[in-house]
Amino acid sequence: MKIMNLSTKSRSEMLDITALVQKSVAENKINKGICVVFVPHTTAAVTINENADPDVPFDILASLEKIIPFHAQYRHAEGNSAAHAKAALLGASQVIPVENGRLVLGTWQAVFFCEFDGPRSRKIFISTIAED
Amino acid sequence: MKIMNLSTKSRSEMLDITALVQKSVAENKINKGICVVFVPHTTAAVTINENADPDVPFDILASLEKIIPFHAQYRHAEGNSAAHAKAALLGASQVIPVENGRLVLGTWQAVFFCEFDGPRSRKIFISTIAED
Amino acid sequence: MKIMNLSTKSRSEMLDITALVQKSVAENKINKGICVVFVPHTTAAVTINENADPDVPFDILASLEKIIPFHAQYRHAEGNSAAHAKAALLGASQVIPVENGRLVLGTWQAVFFCEFDGPRSRKIFISTIAED
Numbered sequence: 001m002k003i004m005n006l007s008t009k010s011r012s013e014m015l016d017i018t019a020l021v022q023k024s025v026a027e028n029k030i031n032k033g034i035c036v037v038f039v040p041h042t043t044a045a046v047t048i049n050e051n052a053d054p055d056v057p058f059d060i061l062a063s064l065e066k067i068i069p070f071h072a073q074y075r076h077a078e079g080n081s082a083a084h085a086k087a088a089l090l091g092a093s094q095v096i097p098v099e100n101g102r103l104v105l106g107t108w109q110a111v112f113f114c115e116f117d118g119p120r121s122r123k124i125f126i127s128t129i130a131e132d
Numbered sequence: 133m134k135i136m137n138l139s140t141k142s143r144s145e146m147l148d149i150t151a152l153v154q155k156s157v158a159e160n161k162i163n164k165g166i167c168v169v170f171v172p173h174t175t176a177a178v179t180i181n182e183n184a185d186p187d188v189p190f191d192i193l194a195s196l197e198k199i200i201p202f203h204a205q206y207r208h209a210e211g212n213s214a215a216h217a218k219a220a221l222l223g224a225s226q227v228i229p230v231e232n233g234r235l236v237l238g239t240w241q242a243v244f245f246c247e248f249d250g251p252r253s254r255k256i257f258i259s260t261i262a263e264d
Numbered sequence: 265m266k267i268m269n270l271s272t273k274s275r276s277e278m279l280d281i282t283a284l285v286q287k288s289v290a291e292n293k294i295n296k297g298i299c300v301v302f303v304p305h306t307t308a309a310v311t312i313n314e315n316a317d318p319d320v321p322f323d324i325l326a327s328l329e330k331i332i333p334f335h336a337q338y339r340h341a342e343g344n345s346a347a348h349a350k351a352a353l354l355g356a357s358q359v360i361p362v363e364n365g366r367l368v369l370g371t372w373q374a375v376f377f378c379e380f381d382g383p384r385s386r387k388i389f390i391s392t393i394a395e396d
Contacts, residue, residue: 001361036359040370042314048224050174059206059213067199067331074323081323092312093359095168095225097133097259106172127361180356182306191338191345199331227300227357229265229391238304
């Protein structure tokens with residue numbers, strides 16, 4: 001398992017980590033199997049979506065903010081309940097097939113670290129499992 | 133990893149792919165482990181839910197449409213931002229336990245390919261990892 | 265694969281199952297790899313979030329109820345369509361890295377069984393896959 005460090009710059013942000021994950025998979029020298037990207041935080045998530053047009057992540061973040069507004073009636077005193085709920089909706093991990101030592105993603109797919117309570121220093125864990 | 137082709141018929145649709153996934157797992161001859169179903173698209177997803185009553189997928193799609201309407205204020209010029217956001221909410225993969233060469237699903241569970249920007253020709257990737 | 269039994273006490277509830285999952289991983293004696301927690305139900309889910317402050321799961325459940333209300337216009341005659349939709353949003357599985365025979369979770373992360381149509385008797389399936 002590899003641990004990678006990230007820095008986010010905004011409260012809400014989708015950061016393209018595809019190259020970072022790909023690099024880690026290549027270093028692990030597995031031929032085929034799966035790669036698990038895991039976010040060890042409770043106000044951040046990982047998702048897979050399009051990064052050709054930056055308006056796509058913008059619209060995803062805006063849609064999430066519309067359904068789970070940052071400012072609303074919440075009990076949790078830290079004021080970041082919306083970030084916890086968004087993290088639950090998108091999920092703490094993504095599983096991606098690996099072939100010939102590379103992630104097998106669709107043409108338009110990118111792996112995004114999703115920050116919902118930034119800016120912060122964050123980590124991701126990357127595990128690769130061989131299919132053997 | 134196997135690649136399967138699908139055709140969707142509507143803009144929004146949940147297509148039961150349980151038998152297709154089961155067939156792929158059986159052909160892989162692993163005894164026990166996990167099966168990963170991965171969708172290489174950014175406006176489609178994969179989920180697990182009930183297919184005994186077709187009103188269940190109908191209500192799930194209607195609930196998603198209510199929270200992320202297809203027609204709303206989005207920046208992305210292709211007009212399918214809702215489909216990208218729904219795909220992010222449901223996720224690009226599902227992981228299912230395998231025992232005795234078969235998916236271990238609950239009584240009411242079916243695996244669904246979720247189309248959010250159809251009709252289109254689509255693919256799914258199926259990986260099986262032995263528990264050793 | 266281990267099968268664990270749970271009892272939920274409310275219609276909506278997030279039950280911390282971290283210790284249960286950790287125990288199962290420890291018994292499996294894998295050194296490193298991944299653990300898959302799978303929920304074989306269609307009105308329940310599994311998620312990872314904070315359990316230090318019980319207001320966090322409270323706010324997550326309240327946010328979900330706000331976007332997918334239990335009482336609304338649904339077709340499915342059993343009256344639990346909201347539970348099916350919430351289960352689809354949070355997902356039937358979580359994948360967690362394992363190192364030295366232990367789950368590698370972030371400081372604030374706990375694994376939660378999410379009941380959306382309780383109280384009921386429920387099961388979870390736990391698979392561990394070695395990285396070898």
